[in-house]
Amino acid sequence: MENQAIIFIDESEPENEITEIGEANGEASRHSQYLGAGNQSEEEEEDAHGRELDYYMDLIESRLEDRRNGSRGERRSSSVCIFLIPNTIPVINDRAEKPEIVSIGPYHRGIAPLTDFEEYKWIFLERFVSRGNSLRFYLDKMMELEGDTRCCYSRDLSSISKKDFVEMMLLDTCFVVELLRHIGNSGDSSPEEEEDDPIFTRPLLIPPLIRDLLKLENQLPFFVLDFFFYWSKGERELKTLHGLAFKVFDLALPRSPDDILPFLNADAKHLLDLFHKSLLPPKRLMKKDRPRPADQPMQCVTLLMSSGIKFKSRTSGCFLDINYKNRELQIPSITINDFTSTVLINCVAWEQCHEESSSYFIDYISFMNCLIHQSADVAFLCSDGIISEFSQDYHYVTTLFKELAKSSRFKVRDCYLSEEIREIEAYYSSNWATLKRVYFSTPWSFISVFSAFVLILLTMVQTIMSVWSYQRQYG
DSSP: OHHHHHHHHGGGSOHHHHHHHHHHHHHHHHHHHHHHHHHHHHHHHHHHHHHHHHHHHHHHHHHHHHHHHHHHHHHHHHHOOBOOOOTTSOOSOHHHHSOSSOOOSSTTTTOHHHHTTHHHHHHHHHHHHTTSSOHHHHHHHHHHHHHHHHTTBSSOOTTSOHHHHHHHHHHHHHHHHHHHHHHHTGGGSOHHHHHTOTTTTSGGGHHHHHHHTTOGGGOOOHHHHHHHHHHHOOTTSOSOHHHHHHHHHTTTSOOOHHHHGGGTTOOOSSHHHHHHHHTOOOOOOOOTTSOOOOSSOOOOHHHHHHTTOEEEEEOOSOTTOOEEETTEEEEEOBOOSHHHHHHHHHHHHHHHHOTTSOOHHHHHHHHHHHHOSSHHHHHHHHHTTSBOTTSOOHHHHHHHHHHHHHTSOOOTTTSTTHHHHHHHHHHHTSHHHHHHHHHSSSHHHHHHHHHHHHHHHHHHHHHHHHHHHHHHHHO
16 A cells, blocks of 8 residues: 555656656566575575485495494404304214213203203302402403403304303303313322212213313303413412313323423414314425326225235324325324214314314315225224224224215315325326236235246246257257
8 A cells, every 4th residue: 555655646757757666666576586586596405415415424424334344243253263063064973063061152051961060060160269369350350351252153142141141151161171170180189079079979971071172062262261270370280271271181182291392382262273283293395396196086095005005003193194105104093982083073173164274184084085985994904003993893984084074175286195195196006006906916816927927937938848859859
């Protein structure tokens, strides 16, 4: 209404002025509308740019987080050292793979046949704590080590709460350390102490307990065991946990102190790794100028013996230390019993699972499998003292090496026995070895060849005599 009033007052103005004012007002209105639309467009562009920036920020931060998680995963996988037996290894002897008496660690925790021994762990915990530091001290230390300890296991342990995991590891760690002390220092105990002892009153428990300490699925991280041993060590005790462990293992596989000395301060992942390292033979230098052996498997004992190769038992602290010289294959004697079966199976499994581990046991098993094709080959090795007469039957020995060898690919060219295999193959392919194998492998073949030789010799003599008689008669 006000606008209309203003127009009416200005009726005296010329018509063109009114028109100019209207046009000016319209132009101003259009300009203001243009400015409003421009401001609105700029705000929308800023909002779109902000949303785009937020999107890329979220994307980059997500990728950075994935990389951080990936690096943590790589660090975790590098610390994994306690595995389950691979499915590639067939069940040869269940007692050699699974715990027989006691479950140590999370893999077999709570399994019915093993729970009967759990009560004894609390007895050993009391003995362990009585050595000096308080239970609170060890519990606090175990809580600090909980994260690093979890990372050592290949199986996901998220289903075990922190409380249960710390209690389990504290109980098992104290038990293993105290058990090693208990068995290793058994000669120092008085008769009165042994009368009420849960272990020494049942001595048949000691062999399976030692075997349980060397099973891959029954391991504890060595740094945890060593830490608890150090803080509970007495003044007159052995300086290292290594020495105490070897003292116990020597009850099952006796060796000289010189064989063990280099490993008294060895870096180990767990007790099985420590024992595995102590059994490895000295490293050998490969002769680069010599041809490597072929990829095909080596011949069995029966064929090698028929070719003139002799087998001899040699004395060595390491049954993997095999030598070949002057057509004589020297192999350290081994007794295939429950303990050595446990060692062979779990060491092969350890080498298969752990990327940084060597393959000496895999090579040894594959080499022995080449030698043993049937029970007759085992019989020959027993007669030469290479396989002890106290071993299990021939069929078990044959099956053990054959089934274990199936789980791994034998890299003949790269194994530690490649030089010995090359020399054996070179002799086996020689003319002399072929002659012995074809014509002198058995007494009957020798008699046949000898008879033929005598027959040819007599024929030659007869021919010579005939010629000589003819020349004499008509000469």
